[in-house]
Amino acid sequence: MKVLLFILSIISFSYALPFSLVKHETSKNEGPTLLVIGGIHGNEPGSYFAASILSQYYTINKGNLWVVPNLNPMSIAMNSRGIHGDMNRKFADINISDPDIKTIQEIQKIITDPKVDLILNLHDGHGFYRKEYKNSIFNPAAWGQTCVIDQESLDSNHPYKDLDKIALAVRQEVNDGLIEDHHCFAIRNTNTRLDDEAMKHSLTFFAINHNKPAFAIETSKNLPMLHEKVFYQLRAIEGYMRYMGISYTRSFDLSSENLKNILKYDGNVTINNTTALNFENLRNELSFIPLQSEGNDFKFSHPLGFVVKTNDKYDLYIGNRKTSSLTPSFHEAGIHEGNVTIVVDNNRRNITFATEFLVTADFKIINNNQDTRVNIIGYLPKKGTEEANMQVGLNDLDPKYSLDRDHKVYRVEFYKGNRFCGMILAHFKQDTR
Ligand SMILES: [Zn+2]
Incomplete structure (x- = not known):
């Protein structure tokens, strides 16, 4: 029997913003919404190329996916962390003369949109996180290959309030498909409120202070190839989507080899x-x-x-x-x-x-x-x-x-x-x- 397929997924673009916002919404517009943000730091290509592939090659069948692939476009083009300073330190307060102010205000509106249920902020970080110090690449101060949380759980009630538990489930999934064993993911809890002065100004801490579950995904800058970074970013993002019950299809098999070809286009x-x-x-x-x-x-x-x-x-x-x-x-x-x-x-x-x-x-x-x-x-x-x-x-x-x-x-x-x-x-x- 032939089944008539009708279009479930609607993709819309917004051009009036200083960055792109691509919305994949199912026609019924039901279910949870995941917001994925790439490119807050312009010298972290794993972050923004992963977000761009997510916005182009995925179809959402249940739930909704919003993607900002390029939060900081000029810094991305210049391959600079931030041409006007670190954008991820401007979320608690920002000077009105700061050239990033429109970007910060617009992304804050999107983060606090009642529809958004969970937020991922994508980065490439230094080294490979390990609990024990081994050397300058593998140590407790490294950010690479981690799911980062600001605290164990949100302060108020929320279906996804248990940040630690969610990150643990995603970490497990990512670690079931590593290219090499030493690429394994860990969870890094920055205990922002108590311990981390700098992170109090970050995007994720802004989000959790508005009772929005937020995580950073950090792939390692020390992975030699861009397609490997993108591979781990997408594996982690898919883990969060599965946890939320967002169902998707993509137009390619997720392997670092396939990503290498897609990235050439x-x-x-x-x-x-x-x-x-x-x-x-x-x-x-x-x-x-x-x-x-x-x-x-x-x-x-x-x-x-x-x-x-x-x-x-x-x-x-x-x-x-x-x-x-x-x-x-x-x-x-x-x-x-x-x-x-x-x-x-x-x-x-x-x-x-x-x-x-x-x-x-x-x-x-x-x-x-x-x-x-x-x-x-x-x-x-x-x-x-x-x-x-x-x-x-x-x-x-x-x-x-x-x-x-x-x-x-x-x-x-x-x-x-x-x-x-x-x-x-x-x-x-x-x-x-
Ligand atoms: Zn970063």
Whole structure:
């Protein structure tokens, strides 16, 4: 018997915040809600890459999952603990002139939202925690491979008030699937109220003072590979979800090898709805990219996508990795319906701006519009300025001008006078030279 499947999980995004908030909510909107926060410290990539995979590749079937993958986006791009100081020391009080104030106020609103039942704050910490001192890596002052709690239980009643008991259950689950034995997880109780002056200013202590169960997950900075850190973060997060009765599916088998491949995928960016760049094989430096002098809208498919504007460039980041640096050519926006007729390998069709088309032999841009100029970047046989209505193969293109390192992807740009209307990309499937 065939069963009709209907969509249970609704994913929504919030763009008005200084960070991203991705909500996976079941259509009935019932059951507990877990809030996972990545990237409070910009130099802890296990934290924010785990949160980004959680937001992209998991489907929630029961309960709800809210993910902030990039609480501190600029510090993440700069791979700095905090470009304005330690954000995790600003939750008890914050100066009104502190540049982090909006972030702190907005995340505090989300933490105290009545819907949120449990909070995880993700970190990568130094070393491997051990009760006894062994050496500078394995010792009681290390944070790596721990579930951190501020106290044994919450002060008031709550279904998840027993922090110690919950952390113990999660630790057990994580330790049942270690890559190497010395990666074992422990519980670190900071006894914040009595013992730890610094942690009184932390996100988790703020949460428990609002009667919200909160834990930090710390994977070790001393794990050699990013995918290993992400593996343990996700194992621990899944442990908390199971404890809460949040049921999920993910589109991959959880292994560090699979994560290694997923982490390579940077996705794409759409700029002003007129231009799209695919990060796969994209050159590190791109010149004369048509942009507006201000108000450019960059939409990344990856949750950790971020733009840093320098003096004369736009640097594109995925997490702490700079993927490409764009040198702009400034143009005002031209009015165009955004629809283009092309003939690809003798097949005629229409495509829209900010897309690419695959070519085997050649393509032709049909342009019957007198006031629109077509510019194929790197087109060699320049016959006047008109580059439309010409058959273009890979041999007609100068490889220096390709967008990608393999010299397969070329820009086709549309202008009205000096105004930039939009771009499509010709992607040659194989080298026919
Ligand atoms: Zn941290």
